[in-house]
Amino acid sequence: MTSPHRSGGLLARMRRRRAVPRSKARRRIASATRLLAALVLAGGLYTAFAPAISAEDAPLSPAAMEGKELFDNSCITCHGSGGEGIQGRGPSLVGVGAASVEFQVGTGRMPLGSQSxxxxxxxxxxxEEQTRQIAQYVQELGGGPDLPEGTDLRSGGDVAVGGEIFRLNCSQCHAFGGGGGALSSGKFAPRLSDTTDRVIWAAMLSGPQNMPVFGDNQLTPDEKRDVIAYIQDTLKENDPGGFNLGRLGPTTEGLAVFVVGMTALIFTALWIAGKS
Structure with a gap:
């Protein structure tokens, strides 16, 4: 016979053992509830502050609609239907902005003629109008650097200040006279003699190929006007000294002086010797 005292102790121990799993289960349920509440809160905050619709679903302006039609006919093969890019063919255009399109398409660099x-x-x-339309479409796809309105972007620029900025930041590649020059790996900096204000501004904003990006944090809009004023009002002037030798700098000038000058001196010396 089991005593009532022992029976009561056994029942108490069994109840405690049952209570332990129940307590663990409650804690697990509480943790899962808190995690679910945190996820719901995060989702709610994202929904509240994130854009309500994606760029592809956003309504396009009339200019962007025209640009989309041109894009779908000429650019979609390499850059994808939504400008997201295709691996091995073309990069994503989401976020590059209208400035990049105006530079690449406006100068004929795009569509790409060949891989080089x-x-x-x-x-x-x-x-020009079609280029602006494609640029507007890309701008509305995902934003990015955009150009000011108008074609005269150097008005009010300080030529002297622009010259200082150009010599400090641009002359290493484009040469002091804007004639361009060779870079590594078969690349080169182009001449600046036939560029427009918008192309120069777009190049500074987008940083095509080897060129660094000069955003508004690097060069303010006023400084960009100064640089463009220097390029357009000084580097494009007629050369008062005559033939500019490609404006490639002192190397070609020194070589020309040496070859022409030394040849003239040698023939002069031979002529004098023959006469005497």
Whole structure:
């Protein structure tokens, strides 16, 4: 016979053992509830502050609609239906902005003619209005650097200040006279003699190929106007000294002086010797 005292102790121990798993289960349920509440809160905050619709679903402006039609006919093969890019063919255009499109398409570098060290400037496929439309479409896809309105972007620029900025930041590649120059791996810096204000501004904003990006944090809009004023009002002037030798700098000038000058001196010396 089991005593009532022992029976009561056994029942108490069994109840405690049952209570332990129940307590663990409650804690697990509470942890899962808190985690679910945190996820719901995070999702709610994202929904509240994130854009309500994606860029592809956003309504496009009339200019962007025209640009989308041009894009779908000429650019979709390499850059994808939504500008997301295709691996091995073309990079994503989401976030590059209208500035990049105006530079690449406006100078004929795009559509790309052939795979080479860098895109070569050639006659544009699209006219100025079509280029602006494609640029507007890409701008509305994902934002990015955009250009000011108008074609005269150097008005009010300080030529002297622009010259200092150009010599400090640009002359290493484009040469002091803006004649361009060779870079590594078959690349080169182009001449600046036939560029427009918008192309120069777009190049500074987008940093094509080997060129660094000069955003508004690096060069303010006023400084960009100064640089463009220097390029357009000084580097494009007629050369008062005569033939500019490509404006490639002192190397070609020194070589020309040596070859021409020394040849003239040698023939002069021979002529004098023959006469005497």
């Amino acid at each position: 060290a860098q895109a070569i400037e050639k006659p544009p496929v699209f006219n």
